Amino acid sequence: MPTLREWFSRLWHTLRPSHRDADLEDELRAHLALAEDDARGRGVAPDAARRAAILRAGPLAPALDAMRDQRRLPWMADFGVDLRRAFRTLVHHPGFAATAVLSLALGIGANTAIVSVVSGVLLRPLPFPHPDEIVQVSVMNASDPRLPAQYVTGADLTAWRTHARSVRALAAFLVTSRTLQDGVEPERLAVVETQAPLFAALGTHAAIGRTLRDDDAPDAAVISAGLWQRHFSSDPTIVGRRLTLDGQSFIVVGVMPHGFQFPYPRGASADLWSLDNGASTDVWVPWSRRLSDQGRVDSVIGRRQHGASIDAARVELTAIANGLVAGRHVNVVPLSDVVAGHVRLPLLVLLGASGLVLLTACANVANLLLARAASRAHETAVRAALGASRWRLVRQHVAEGLLLSGAGGVCGLLVAVAAMPPLVAIAGSYLPRATDIGLDWRVLAVLAGVCLAAGVVFGVVPGARVDLERDMKSGERGNAPHGRVRDGLVVAEVALAFALLVGAGLLLRTFVNLRHAPSGFDAAGVLTAHIAVANADESAAIDARVRSIPGVQAAGFVSLLPLQESGWFGRFAIDGRDGMGSAEFRYVTPGYFRAMGIPITRGRTFTTADRADAALALVVNDAFVRQYLPDVDPIGRVLHDRGEIVGVVGDVRQVGLDESPVPEIYYPVAQNFAQLSSVGSTLVVRSDQPFPWLADAIRAAVRDVNPHQATFRVEPMTDVVAASMGDRTLYVSLLGIFAIIGTAVAAAGVHAVIAYLVATRTREIGIRLALGATTGDVRRLIMRRGAALVAVGLAAGGVAALLLTRFLQGALFGVAAIDPLTFAGVAVLLALVGLVASVGPAERAARIDPAVTMRIE
């Protein structure tokens, strides 16, 4: 066995290329001389003695070679030579090298960026011990999953805690937002009401003090490290200090460690609470409301016991819940799915798309290398004939391939490093765990693997196809060997670009459809502002004061703006009918419908007469009427214990522009203030005034009514609409960029192959011209070739797109995955690109001078 020492010695000699081997030759010559001396000593004549010496000791040259090989690592030394030669070759062909490196840099850069995002958002485990055991539990209506979900009740939770063996540490939690009023400026914070087992479920201890306990007083609070730093100046004696949230005083019992987040913001919904500190929760306080058996529990978290599967947990919890109220279905979802499940599909689609871009780039580079190999086929054949082994020839190609892919990888990494900060900045608002995005070992491993694989493939494909006999016979350089492979690669490039463009096109059409989807309201001229009103009188006062601002046409409060996720829903019964229904609840002041531009279709809206002491009034939407009262006049119908329907308004897309309107019940704030205060409230103002001026006027109006009242997040309704489509904007932009890169690379590929065709057929074209072909004939000849390649590519791309677009299905709106218009449009676009790419070489062919080409030989 070669020892480590031997390897080091050989490596050392390999890396000292200047080292001469004169000493080796000296030694061998000494050996021969000694043999010769011996022979002469036996009386042999000088000439014969020398021959005898060589006969006995063997020839010098092979021995010297054997020693050289033993002295270093010959393959490594040779590969160094190969690399240097490859480098010189590439430097001498800057256009070729630049095209190849640029394609690879774009492909690898796009991949690195997306893999970083996927790695951070989807792959990196959540920062809790055994994060796969943490589950979120909810209850769904088994009979009709389209109805708004049923909820977990206090009775369910109690029963699960008592009987369930598969899940422990079950805790209810509710995300709210409250205003921290101790500081100079009021600060809006995410506050989670929860129960003590939450921290056991997450497996995280407090960094200072302790987490919540079952017997904690209602004013205990655990705060985040961030809040501890910025609000309490990292006070080490924090435990026992007080903080005031919405006028209520809390005592800090502990501080969570840095990086602790729960719940994880899901991205866009972070806007919902109009928080000042991004979307991270800063305070955890004990569950405040009495948890009655029928009371609603918003969200439940727990930890699976070791060895209990998700399915087992689901079956067990369902059985327990149905023991209380039948017909329900318990959903147990890993926390990682809750956090990032909704972005899995779009991210995987983007990952796939960036993979296609990389494939296109690789196909292009392989093509360029094949073309170069073809033009050097004669040289290669001569080297083979002179004794270069096939391995040796392949190695030269591999060196070139690795050099290109290495350079592409480095440039790609630079592209990714440059692209990441803006990508994360934009994606951060729409992606969960954006702070976890970064270049990590996974990304670098993928990057290195891609480069290595691409480089080797680039080298092996052209290198392995040396046909000695044929290449030697061809005197002319390059009689287009492996033309089929090259054509195939171009076809593949066009096909991949087709698939990318179709994907981007479908998403773009979805985007446009959504922009024009009937939202049910009129966002133009509407400004929104979040104000946590203290009571119904205050909301009415602000309402009135804002309406008196010049230019304001209408103003009103609503609990949740349309398109802001997270509904507030409940069950109801219609007097005189059987069964229960379920609908979204919103709480509004009388001016809301006019301010938002929601049409009244029947009856009336709320008025100031719908006071707390008046009869309970309700307004429902068209979808409610369609679903629950299709056959009668809804006006005057009474919802049990809730009030009388006084009016019907148009449907509003509340959840998202791509979601069908759901049944809704609007309550007047004046009669239901308690509900409004727990959901939040947003002022909606319609006016013809410029927004900056209006925003100031609204703030002034709010201060007039209550100097301590803060106005958060003043933004035009059109921005709210845009934000609701923000993730789509991001996805469609990225896919669009990928499609453009892919198309550009494919165009470069078509151009390269046609240009190469012209270069290798110069003589033939010259002869054609000499024999009377017109320049038009030549142009057509070349263009026809380009058109044929593109046509086959389009056909292949069509098939690929048919197979791939189904993965987009879930992301589309108003357009089929197999949309003829998109497919046709993309085909036309790519055909044009292909033609444009062949025009240059065709022109060059048409300008060939027959007299010159005939003389070349």
Added chain:
Amino acid sequence: MANAAPKTDVLQGTLDLMVLRTLEALGPSHGYTVAGRIEQISSGAVQLNMGTLYPALMRLEQRGFIRGDWGVTENNRRARFYRLTAAGRRQLAAETAEWERMAAIMHSLLHQQG
């Protein structure tokens, strides 16, 4: 890579052992002396040409078993003289023992009664 004949491994191990043992017997010697001695001891059965001998010497030197220094022969020619190092002596002892064990096994196998 070296064009390795199938028997090279066996031969190589044997050759290394021969060279080490010869150097132990002769003391510091140059390659020609080593080759001549092996040829003589084997009654001409083993003739080492330079292409076999010198890479072996270099390999042994790379592994630290022998060490070569330039010197002058009795008839005044410059040559490299190789001598065993301490590691070389240990290696020789180990390989000799291994070789004898193997030879004994082969002997038993080949002469077994059956």
